[in-house]
Amino acid sequence: MTVELICVGTELLLGNIVNTNAAFISEKCAMLGLSMYYQSVVGDNEGRLEELLKTAWNRSDVVILSGGLGPTQDDLTKETAAKVMGRPLVEDARARREIEDFMAKRGRLVTENNWKQAMVPKGSLVLYNPNGTAPGIIMEDGEKCMILLPGPPNELVPMFEEQVYPYLHRMQPEIICSKMVKLCGIGESSAETKILDLIERQSNPTVAPYAKTGEVHLRITAKAKSEQEAYRLMEPVEQELRARFGDLIYTDEPEVTLEMAIYELLKANGLTVTTAESCTGGLLAGRLINVPGISQYLKEGYVTYSNEAKEKLLGVPAETLKRHGAVSPQTAEAMAEGGAKAADADLCIAVTGIAGPDGGTEEKPVGLVYMSCYCRGTCYTEKNQYTGSRSKIREYSVASALTLLRRAILDHF
């Protein structure tokens, strides 16, 4: 069954707000196994909305609209949808009562235009809205249906979860399940090259690569009658991916991040870690501290942006800085070793580089970043050369540093 989404609102076309409703509804529909081929955004304009709605109604089984159910003149989604479906608007008694209650509870007066929100297309299912004055609407027509939802996420989200999701679930016998296999330490195209054959001969389940900063995510998706069956279908594919990528895979849970995977490794091995950052200036510690509960394993971190700080806080020898420069493998290793000592930690991940835009030279260009991970006596050191903006270089440095930290723990312990 196909579903199509139309978001109505000039504020979306002006870029005043980000369309989070689209992501939310799309994800839910994907979980329901509904195939979404199109999403559109159109302004509060009757002519264009009507045209778009007709096209959508012709090509899709389920058409979901969000926005334009407000009380004001320019809210015309309901009026336009009713027109396209050839249904008159009639007042819904309960909707009218609920609007009265809603406003009364808030000590607000019901203005004339609020009553507009109690009007619904004849013969439609009304989705009452405890979080606002605009009820949602479902218009059925044989196998097809059109669903109207209010635009504000705090009204749309609960209405969808509590009323629309169960409704669509009943229409949809087959479900879709997916797993996310996440890799670090390999680029998107090399990752894809390793699984081209799988991608080419796939039908159900399917595998698709997504590039993230410093990571590649492979999504396995299966369609089936039940969850168990879907997971049964995905199992061999995941096995195959594990065989091909080994421990480049850091998780197969959609919500697990690289820093969470590192947290689990620290926990499993009872290791403490600290950070010694120059060009990333705190962002690396910031990523690790995304993980609640890491405080047992990461007690402190050092932002040593200046040479003085590298000497003072990490005990990097002035000689090393003088001889090899702040951006060198020697300094990176001295930072890592010194950081571990200073924090009395098992591990220290150190980053030093030239984030730019200035400060680059012939032999040390902008984007040159050395990182070293000290593991109880051994330093795992890496040279990276990035391009792009200062913030991009720093972002990639953080991703590589996390990857190096993970690799060091895996190889060393």
Place this chain on the structure above:
Amino acid sequence: MTVELICVGTELLLGNIVNTNAAFISEKCAMLGLSMYYQSVVGDNEGRLEELLKTAWNRSDVVILSGGLGPTQDDLTKETAAKVMGRPLVEDARARREIEDFMAKRGRLVTENNWKQAMVPKGSLVLYNPNGTAPGIIMEDGEKCMILLPGPPNELVPMFEEQVYPYLHRMQPEIICSKMVKLCGIGESSAETKILDLIERQSNPTVAPYAKTGEVHLRITAKAKSEQEAYRLMEPVEQELRARFGDLIYTDEPEVTLEMAIYELLKANGLTVTTAESCTGGLLAGRLINVPGISQYLKEGYVTYSNEAKEKLLGVPAETLKRHGAVSPQTAEAMAEGGAKAADADLCIAVTGIAGPDGGTEEKPVGLVYMSCYCRGTCYTEKNQYTGSRSKIREYSVASALTLLRRAILDHF
């Protein structure tokens, strides 16, 4: 002139990612005075993309596509667009060289599928991409044009700002100029209330508020034949805003960020600063170090996530931690004062709070964050209560800490 946006990517239809590109491009097009009537999202499917592209090309002057320019099999935006425009794909020598360089710089091998990215529709303007391997493309046809951009925001955003925006600007006879007056230390609704009268009686120039994390941006936009005229029109409005908001305004330059404004203050007053972070765990230092050249003023920073670290690195008395707890104004002030001493800095901005999701109590709920700014002997301390996810709480804490730091410098020196 009308513009239409088509975002290509199955991950958007599956709701894996939020479509921030659409908001970004829409906002820029609005600034250019281009009228956007439609936005669409379509998957990596040639048939549907082709159909949508034909419709868009018929009804709009400028069609912008984002996504689907990657090296993989399912990236087919370029191929489909070239087909619709009836242009063969030819290899672009420079694009090929840049792909080689890009991969070489990263010590990565160029896989066969990368070369696909060096192919461009015959006779198109190529937008070279320093941040990735997919060049952007502009195909002109009389008064109209089709613009193809890579999907990853860190590639799309700089390419749009540096190459597409100036290009579209040249196509527009009547130009739109805008100034961004940025405020910190005031909420969106209070800011809007202060200028409702301006907003209501506006025509040209217009003023519109945008809420950003911990900031409010007021955009003044004027339509005029020339830049001088536009700026002449905006001048009195800006004067009015300055009269109403005073030094809550930290800049009127679109590209100036709050951390840059703080950097200028440090420079002007010859002040050094350090950071002492608990719940923000490095993100605050990370924000400040976004500014190139801040190294003279921020030499080091401390991530003191544990109580031990607060005692050891910042000299917070065990007694204070025991008596008032780690999340208290007393600890925040001890962290700020101790941090300044440890780093021998004029200023230290300290943050300690409960980012959650756990660790909250009746009297100290999740989202409670204390911050203190030490200025040569005086502590400016603030209590904040945030709601939302762990990352939102940390993000808002960083924004408030920067605002407090700026306020302290302004008031103290």
